[in-house]
Amino acid sequence: MTVAANVLDQAEGRHHYGASQDIQAAETRAAALLSTGYVPxxxxxxxxVGQAVACARxxxxxxxxxxxxxxxxxxQALLARGHLDGREVHALLAGQQSGGGSDGDSQ
Structure with a gap:
């Protein structure tokens, strides 16, 4: 989620302190995962770690x-309501058409 939020910030031209903290947190997590031999x-x-973060991004x-x-x-739902719980998110997504493929990026 952290990296996805940063991608959206970058795409929309938002470069703020929050994204910087997100990147730092992602790099810390990536280092911990890579030290175990994990490959995303x-x-x-x-x-x-930079290559791992670039791949995840x-x-x-x-x-x-x-x-x-x-x-x-x-x-739009978050803007309208201010928050969503898990059931609301699932219900909202169930009503949307997926534009996804099946290349392993379904999560």
Whole structure:
């Protein structure tokens, strides 16, 4: 989620302190995962945390780009209501058409 939020910030031209903290948190988590030998879905083995974050950011961008209808519906609902619980999110997404493929980026 952190990386996805940053991708959206970048795409919409928002470069603020919150995104910087998100990136730092993602890099810390990536370092911890990589130290165990974990390789994210759709990525090859890397040498640096920066490469892992870049791979995850690219994947998040692909996922969000293919699901713009769902992202927009969630954004509109959040703007209208201020918050959504899990059931509301699931109900909202169940009513939307998926623009996704089946290349392993379904999450």
């Amino acid at each position: 879905v759709g990525c090859e083995a890397f040498l640096t 690219s994947r998040a961008d692909r996922i969000l780009s293919r699901r713009l209808i769902q992202v927009d519906a969630l954004a």
